[in-house]
Amino acid sequence: MTSDHAAASTTSDHAADIDKHVKVYIKVFVALIVLTVVTVAVSYLDLSIAMAVTVALFIATIKGSLVAGYFMHLNSEKKLIHAVLILTAIFFVVLILLPVLTDSNGFWLDE
């Protein structure tokens, strides 16, 4: 089988599954709307800032995972894309932690 044929057959396989995918997209959409309402509702509770940040980021992470996993098809994507994103995630975490690590009261600069 040539790679052209492989691509065409992949496309027709997807076409056959597409109705199933659409049902999932609608469920994900409903979940995203519900989680948005929950995020806003929680913000009106009298939570401490630490708790509010934890809850808001937890819900945002669930929402982000739904978008990436289903709308962006990451849950059925090729290994190479996953590898690129794992590398990106590692650098992203380092980037986010930089303020903590380089703070004047940081654990190594305080020596």
Next chain:
Amino acid sequence: MDIPYTVEVRRDTGLTNGKIAIWLFLASEVMLFGALFASYILIRTGAPDWPRGAEMLDVPLATFNTIVLITSSITMVMAWASLMRRRFGTYRIYMGATILLGFVFLTVKYFEYSHHLALGELPSTNNFLAVYYTLTGLHMLHVGGGMAVNAYFWGPGAKLWKTNPVWFTNRVEHSGLFWHFVDLVWIFLFPTLYLL
């Protein structure tokens, strides 16, 4: 010469070139927004006091905008799904709706910005507003860029559907990946700027 691997997948990557390219671009975008989020954390944790977002910003309006952007994400994926089902007319409706929802999002942001500017709340007023304008401004540029690409695929770029439907479907999928990324960024911007 034809552009290679637009429809057929490369044997070594298992992907079309467009797919790997858009994901590499999105990886760089993660780092761009990541740097700004890291700056936000640094500025906020270093500040003696910091206003809660709801004290400065319009939460109901931003909630409406969040719902608009999430809705545009499902219309975008439905546009791609329509092409997979070989329904070009339905694709046009969903893609048109996606562009329209992007326009609604930017219009709401225009009113939000106008309100703040009328009150004399500029990026130079305080660090909160500097962070707000930088992050939402960059995000709005992305919404505008995504809309421009989507408008091209709704209009003149759609001619490709007649000559090479698989390539066109792939292009719309890649454009969709960018659009969903823009939605994903907003999913984090909304609580961190408006609710916390």
